[in-house]
Structure formats: C-alpha cells, structure tokens
Amino acid sequence: MFVCAGCGTELTAPVSWVALPDHTYYGAWERLHPPLMEPATYAVEPLPTGPPWRLWDDVGEEPAAGQGVYLPQYAVSFGSRDRVVIAPGDSRGMTLILEKCEGYCRGIDGRDGPNLACGGCGRPVATRMDDCGLWQTVWLEPDEVRRVPSGAPAVPVPGWDELDLAACAVAPVELDGSWSYRWQAAVPVALARLVVACEGHPVTLPGPLADLVGDAVAGYLPTGPPALTARLAGPGAPALRPGGDILLVPRHPVTGEPWRPPAGTAPVVPLDLGVWAHLVLPGETPPQPATGVLPEGVLRDDYPLPPRPGRSFRPHGRAFRDTLARLPDIRRPELRAYRDRYSGPGPW
Incomplete structure (x- = not known):
C-alpha cells in the first residue's frame, strides 16, 4: 500500500x-x-506527465528528447516521473x-x-x-x-501459460453497438509501434485485424506495395510458420513485457492483451443440430447474433501521435520519408 x-x-x-x-x-x-x-x-x-507544460518551440529538440518526446508536439510535459x-x-x-x-x-x-x-x-x-x-x-x-508492505500475501506473477486468455479477451463492439474505447486506443498504439518496427516499409496486417479495422487504419501505415507481413503470435496462437516478417504479440498484463517466440529473430510488436486475445481465440460456435430439425415439442430459441457496430471504426488519433512521438527510433534515417508524411495532412 x-x-x-x-x-x-x-x-x-x-x-x-x-x-x-x-x-x-x-x-x-x-x-x-x-x-x-x-x-x-x-x-x-x-515518463513525465501533467503540469507544468512548456511549448515545443521554447524547449527545443534535445531537451524534449530528455523528457521522452522525439517528434514536435504543441507542448512538452515537465511534470513528475x-x-x-x-x-x-x-x-x-x-x-x-x-x-x-x-x-x-x-x-x-x-x-x-x-x-x-x-x-x-x-x-x-x-x-x-x-x-x-x-x-x-x-x-x-x-x-x-x-x-510500505501491507501484510497481505504477495500476488505471484502468472506465467504466459497460466493466463486465462478467454477471460482476458475484450470484444471490439459493446452491447449497444458502439466500438470499444479500449480498442480505439490500443489499435493505433500498436500501429505506431508497427510503423517503427517496419522502418517505414509498407506492411500487411494480420487477417483478423485487417478484416475488422483494416480500411479504417490504412492511412496510418506507410504507403506502397506491401513489402512486409505482420502475423499474430503468442501463447495459444497457432504455431509459427516460416516467412513472417513482424510478429504482433501480447503485452503481459503484469510486467508489460511482450511475449517472445521460443526461437527466431523476427521483430515483435506488443499489442494490448485483451485485443490480441480476441483476435487469436476461436469464435463462439452457435449451437445447431447437425442434421434434421428440432425435435417435436422443443421450443425454438434463436442463438443471439453478435453485436454489430453502428458506425465505422475510428482510431484514436492522439493515441497514435503520442505513441509515435515517444518512440526513440522514430528519428532513425530510415523513417525520414514517413516522418515527412506524418507531419503533413493525414488521418491524424
């Protein structure tokens, strides 16, 4: 406590x-x-958060980097770490x-x-x-x-194989048909990390993620013919196959560390565990008779359809901008072309 x-x-x-x-x-x-x-x-x-704030033009590039900000922002926090x-x-x-x-x-x-x-x-x-x-x-x-110690027994950190992924999964759509706010923030945070991991090269999103939000987030990714492929990997996911360029993996809910494959050198990009778990776990199968019809005298009780979003997915633009600005590698020369595009008009 x-x-x-x-x-x-x-x-x-x-x-x-x-x-x-x-x-x-x-x-x-x-x-x-x-x-x-x-x-x-x-x-x-x-990292520093909250007031006092100082304008970027008054701070300068290197002092801002000392505060964990590597791209121009309106203001830089000099609050507590x-x-x-x-x-x-x-x-x-x-x-x-x-x-x-x-x-x-x-x-x-x-x-x-x-x-x-x-x-x-x-x-x-x-x-x-x-x-x-x-x-x-x-x-x-x-x-x-x-x-100070509370006197309560310490809670052990669960291993990856001890996590209940089904309980961790977060549905992308709420019961009222609105998109999950957690998804709207977590997806652009992961996209910013993906852009840096790909060093600005165009990348293809994993099928489950592309099917859900691919069109809505396309403007955040580098343009051009796909050069790299991102795949979902982690505990409980299908076994890795050769050929993957970038791995989208879960962040541990306690340590915050990304899952690492047992072997291989492919770069990993951490993704919110709740979002990742929803993408990799098999969908629920509605109960249906294998053959024939319902027995006589059994009342019909249709299986409820999953919630459908009332509008298209809207990534949280500031989540993408802030995450990109706090990644030191965004200043690498390989990302210069992307930085120039990012600083101009865009979906953000």
Missing part, C-alpha cells in the same frame, strides 16, 4: 503492481468512463482541495496539479481525474508518498 511521505497516513488499500494500460490517456470525448485500473492494482508511469495510478475506489485518507478541482464540464481534469490532500497532515499528495473523455483515476505524486 502507499502512505503519506510526511505523516504516514494510509492513502490506499493494499494494491499489487501491474502494467500501465495502453489506453491510459485515451478515452472518448464527451463520454463518462469507468475506472482505468482494476480494483487492488496500481501502475507506474515512468514515476507517478502511481490507482482506481479511485482504492484511495484512502484523502480529501479534495476544492480550489484545484477545475474541469471541462462533467468532472475534474487535473489541470491545476494535485487536488487531493492527505487527511492527516494536509499536504497535496495526489490528483483525482474523472472528467468526460478521461478514465477515472487517482494519480499519486511520487515525492509525496511511499510504498
């Missing part, structure tokens, strides 16, 4: 470390979102600082910095964020809190 660095007041319930989700900063505008983190978990953001994010329901012993609770329209967006104070000594220790377009979070300031 985490306690106040000043007075030792408990600020969280017992929590276990997991990977920072790919969709952390990317929600849907004018929509209220659920908590980002699962109960009893926390994640750490190693290693901030800790938890679900609001896991917070304890904190009170709102009312004069720092500004937001856009439906909640608090953290624009004024820490807005939660320790209930024991009053020092600002965290930032609550829950405005529209934001996943509900509480961000603990690394210099204002410290981690």
